[in-house]
Amino acid sequence: MAAGTLTWCRFKDEASQLLRHSDRIKDGWEWTEVEEDQAGGSFLVKKDVIRQVDERVDARDCVPLEEAEDEDNSDVLGVEYNMEEADTNTVPCELKETEYYRYQYHVLYSTSYSVPVLYFIASRPDGSLASLDEVWSSVPGSFQSRLQDDRWTFLTQQEHPVLGCPMFQLHPCHTATMMQPVMQETHDKDRGSCNYLVSWLSTVGPVVGLNLPLSYAQIGHVT
Template sequence: MEEDEFFGEKTFQHFCAEFIKHSQQISDGWEWRTSKDCSEGYMCKTQFQMKPGTLVSHPGTSAHVQTCLPVEEALELPPDDFEVTETTAGSEVVKYEYHVLYSCSYQVPVLYFRASFLDGRPLALKDIWEGIHECYKSQLLQEPWDTITQQEHPVLGQPFFVLHPCKTNEFMTPVLENSRKINRSVNYITSWLSIVGPVVGLNLPLSYARTASQDE
């Protein structure tokens, strides 16, 4: 990693390759895709979740609670222990597509994503905001670096939501400076994605961080 916080596309691809290597080892679903029409590539992952706010009931409880379980875990629960009320489970399953691209303008990675129900109906921006945890919402409204907007995917040419990257360098600089102080190498993609991913429901297993330490 260069001494400053900026890095080029080749470095971006290198970090992505290392990230995907570990993803394949733990079957986390990340892969690298390229377009036939251009030389640009991007890292992507698809996952399924229950729509935020889905009401579920558990035996022995009188109140309904919101589920934050990944759909794979939720649907594996025995019928006696997990019952979706008001709507069927299928109508509340949401498919999320996360894409990590390189921004030539900002010289940083950018997180694009979109979400839709299994019947193809896309989630609107208001649905995305409703799904964001309260601990992030106040910061989202005050800090422009992670404001969610809708833009055209630079490779696919399709509408995606995006976390604006204008201040990525600002919050990544302390991470890089600290790693240099303790003489520890970091995977920029791992550190960056662990910060921005949880805002939109994307969480990294701790093994990514452990792998970076082992590689060192």
């Protein structure tokens, strides 16, 4: 295998390790088998990951705080207001009701690139699917600045290779190059080889809100 890639067998071995650890800490990962005997026909799934988005409303849409005092505002956060420091276009107001996206993540094996690939969908509170622009806007600013030039090639909408439904995808074309130095650094006789999937997910997952607990770093590769 080329540097920075992994075999289908290793993908399954490492997925099994990830699943065992997920079961121990109740992290919600599952294994889905659709085409059991075919390379890439089974994959990891994590459902119902909620990402909340708080947005400050425009002054024209604000509910004055004195009017809100008589209402049940248990789900609304009041905004501190200072007349001397306030901008002329702002008024004392509340924040919008907290909005959120519900994510579902699939980790598949790409037989073309011999690397894992992250697919996902994001839905709004009403169940409708979020657009590519909405998904991009939810990417943390630190990643947006680095990925700006490649935003529509790094994050794309593709057909799920097993299920056939449209999903968002983090394109795998640079995965092997990215993972090569990571694997070389961690592969030594004292520590053994790290779990490729965990290292990769820890690197690309946060771009789209998928964060692994630190305890996953304890997983080692099965040889």
